[in-house]
Amino acid sequence: MSAGLLQQMLIGALLGLSVYLPLRCGQLSLATPGFFAIGGTVAALLSTRIPAFAGTGATSPLPALLLEMGLGGLLAALLAWAIGGTVLRLRGIYLAIATIALVEILRVITLNLPFTGGALGIFGIPQPFATASGYAGFTLVLLALVCWLCARLEQLRLGRAMAAIRDDELAATCVGIDTAAVKLNAFVLSALLAGLTGALAAHFLNSWNAKVGSFDASITTLAFVVFGGSRTWLGPVIGGLVLTALPELLRPVGDLRLIVFGLVILLGPVLFPQGLITPQALQGLGHGLVGLGQQLRGYGHQLLERANGPRRP
């Protein structure tokens, strides 16, 4: 596996987590690619227009990248915060459609603004890392950090409130959870994550255009979560890694690869309605590991006994 593919997979995992956050409180938002596109556009504009961001050496300075990620994420989060209040009143399929519309509106705006390069987009985005492995290393650290935060979130009050809303919104309201605020938090966090991932992806891809945030991307990122499972943070991570790698791994079957990809998306929900990774599966795996450990310890004792001879009374 090349470092370039690994980098794409890691970005897939980050986007999967961005879709997962609203879904954890039962909100089907497909807006992630729109926020991803915003982050990337911010990074592409800053680093190609402002000399300080491009730097003078062979690679652009790392602090500039971090600043762009921060600004891209912040802008996406601000937009999410501004529209979240009204959009999140919608439920189920209506929210999904509204967020598809948002992504499409953002795409048309990017396409028509005078400074975003139209259909061709922005080219020659400076590189903070000389190699793909540099990117992959950085993104791996970022993903680990985000995973740790998500795992923490699931234990925290906010994370548990999110799960309560997903299971029963009315009941959650009745026990005193401010459901509107919790949903807005999840939506804003999702946008923040997608925005900063976009800033990173723009550098890695070297060029950025309006096509990045399209309906196709909405569905692909949703597929990450549905495929991996939306009950725990590990699901979307695995889904993002596997489904991003799949079309590349299927390259040997040539023209058939997108058809096979379609088959996976078609059959995935039919065969695994809960997704691949569920808490039950993890628990089962955990029990399995503990059992395996105990068995190994037993073998160890036996071996020791054989080596040392029978114990003296």
Place this chain on the structure above:
Amino acid sequence: MDLIQLLLNGLSLGAVYALFALGYTLVFSVLGVINFSHGAVFTLGAYFTYLLIGGQAGANGLLAGLQLPFALPFALALPLAGLASALVALLIERVAFRPLRRRGADSLLALISSLGAGVILVNLIQLLMGAESYAIPIGTLGALPAALSLGGAQVRTVQVLLLAISVLLLVVLSVWLEGSRSGKALQAVSEDPVTAQLLGIDSDAMIRLAFGISGFLAGVSGGLVGLSVSIAGPYFGISYGLKALGVLVLGGLGSVPGAMLGGLIIGLAEAFVPAAWSGWKDAVAYGFLFLILVLRPQGLLGKPQATKV
């Protein structure tokens, strides 16, 4: 451009959107799910029409150079293409919807699996027919002239035809839904599938019927758009599909007259976007969609849904 031509452009575009949105509505009303393979079936209908009128497959697909041994007139090819698309829609129901329905799975999952079906169809078309665009020649209409004189203005015959066929289908569908036994049975299923079943209506058959009609409508509108603006490659149904989603929500999900009204509004609004602003045209449908969702989520003609506890 002439006002009459503009109006006609808007009306015919709106009628196509309405046909498209009706296909979504039929399936949504019985299953409560958006069928995301609808755009791919639309594309398929256009390709079927192209092949049935004797069109030749391009050089880039597996079927390079293939031509059917007969060439049908458009009037015959269009309904046949619609029927073939209906069969494909039935197949999609069987593979992507029924297994999930049997398990009582979350409707979100059918959204994904139907999308998978769409991805397969679109890429299958690309594999077989290549990525090039195809035009349905105007000569297939027989002796009809290319332009008609209407109230002193010259208008394209194709547009008039597009509008006439769409309106005819919309009327037939409305009369069938309101007046016939099977149409009422379909409405009963959309109201409450379990009760309908208890009343002796075969819910599964009605769901299949909804998919069949929806596929037929998609196929026919695909053929019509192919005739009017050419088939721009395997992906061309997707943008129509997304805009039809806007039409659907504007009119009210699950409302048949709503889908027609929504199609009309968005079609006319797009046609009247000035040429200098044509880049922003695509934002019109989504802008409407966004506004209506925020102001009146049930749509113009939809009924507000009470949340059940």
